[in-house]
Amino acid sequence: MSTKDYLEKDYYKVLGVSKTATQDEIKQAYRKLARANHPDANTADPKAEERFKEISEAYSVLSDEQRRKEYDEARSLFGGAYQPGGGTGPGGFDMGDLFGHGPTGGGVGGERLSDLFGGLFGGRGRTSTRSRRGADVETETTLTFSEAARGATRSFKLTSDAACASCKGTGARAGSAPRMCPTCSGTGHDSTILGGFSLSEPCSQCKGRGLVVDDPCPVCNGSGRGKSTRTVQTRIPAGVSDGQRIRIKGKGAPGEHGGPAGDLYVVVHVQPHPVFGKTGDNLTITVPVTFPEAALGADVRVPTLNGMPVTVKIPPGTPNGRTFRVRGKGADRRDGTKGDLLVTVEVSVPKTLSEDARAALEKFRAATADQDPRRDLETRAKGM
Structure with a gap:
């Protein structure tokens, strides 16, 4: 995610909660929205998948106390001072330096602010614009009372974003390969000088990828992304209760450009027992x-x-x-x-x-x- 996108997104608004919402309120809002916008339940709505991704992205930040704190601090630091396409930085700072793309690579208190963003989205520093953690995926399952008491193994058919099967995620037609972007030299960013300030934006030529595809893959149109349908088998532990949410680490959507996979969350429903x-x-x-x-x-x-x-x-x-x-x-x-x-x-x-x-x-x-x-x-x- 670019710095511009990050500063403009309001994750609280996405989940429909206040900035002072508790973790339980955030969790309840996410479950309700995720269930209503899950792609498997909205096959006739092409926009449901994007809404589901946005909801999952918001929850992945706000459900983590440390990442939520960093997100709040970043938005509080810039507030309305950040103007897309131009503007000045707060207190005369060089915005390019703050983001770690200027000539000094400095930051507030000696730390690049891009490191802060990298911590939120699974990377550090400049690499955070080149890789992204996969989205979390949520699904449901129903167990009998006996299965819940002793544990059970379940298979889930999941549909999520993945590397394009034709180009293996490069975005280039088979037999060719992408090349380093000549505009940004592979950094994925353009720096615009505005008087005494520098503003870093995603590169206009490579759109932040750091690579240029001359002969795009006909299947994904050069994006490098496609749909993946896979079956995940996981163990539901013994002793689960009705409504409990189980986290299976690394079984969510695959990451982009070497980023880690997201997590799979399974909401368990337990059938009542007659005795x-x-x-x-x-x-x-x-x-x-x-x-x-x-x-x-x-x-x-x-x-x-x-x-x-x-x-x-x-x-x-x-x-x-x-x-x-x-x-x-x-x-x-x-x-x-x-x-x-x-x-x-x-x-x-x-x-x-x-x-x-x-x-x-x-x-x-x-x-x-x-x-x-x-x-x-x-x-x-x-x-x-």
């Missing part, structure tokens, strides 16, 4: 028990996820809603250990009773008539 739930690394289950089992105690057989059932000992006088912990029967953790299984008992009340059962309960009620669980309820309700 089990999840709290952190622990699995949960509600087990119905009869009143005699809760009152007298019992050994209750409890299923586990992807394993043999376990026996949980219910002690006499167990109240409704009590939770028991079974060690090591929960979800897999990343370190190879397992969480626990939390078993909550629920006293089941029968809807219909046989004559014998009713008679037995009537006898039980008579035998426990002096045990009133609500005896002091009204007194406690009055605060006495």
Whole structure:
């Protein structure tokens, strides 16, 4: 990205957030926009891909605290003093020197400002105009509850920018090669002298590439870029939760001119289970028990996820809603250990009773008539 483009772009506006937005607000805005503008979901809209690239570029800067700080400082430093095509620099600085393209190559505090820009876009100094980090790519996948608990491998078909397959990214027709730009001597920049100031712009002949293509590739029209459809296989780690966003480093769009590839982000959706739930690394289950089992105690057989059932000992006088912990029967953790299984008992009340059962309960009620669980309820309700 050229200095001019960098100073003019408002990444906050791209994501629709304020300059004081939190990281969570930035993340939520990005997810919403990325999903709405993903090329795979907008095949009839040719501009969707460009919008998606711009959104990903903005998020790659603002989601990183250090890069966001550098971006804010750079825009604050120049403010409205930068005028495309001409103008003066703040405080009488030589703009070419600040960007590292002037005769002295100096900068603020002895550091080239182009190094600041290079840090934002994956390079350092002058090389940042010749190489670019690939865009981040986001996709989604759905796992069953069991797959999420133990981990799963998924394949994703991704479409992104890549080097043109015909010219291998050179932009030149097969059998020919690009040459160094004679205007900028391969730097990719033109310096315009305006009185006592120098302004650096992308070279008008090579458009910042530093190379000139005399016989352009007929497939990419000399751009060196094309479309790449590839299948990426990745492992979703065990223990992921519904809505969790997984980052797979270096699996995004390929970089340009030797720049590193972007990252792949996978938003995971987990289907609910009819029996089990999840709290952190622990699995949960509600087990119905009869009143005699809760009152007298019992050994209750409890299923586990992807394993043999376990026996949980219910002690006499167990109240409704009590939770028991079974060690090591929960979800897999990343370190190879397992969480626990939390078993909550629920006293089941029968809807219909046989004559014998009713008679037995009537006898039980008579035998426990002096045990009133609500005896002091009204007194406690009055605060006495």
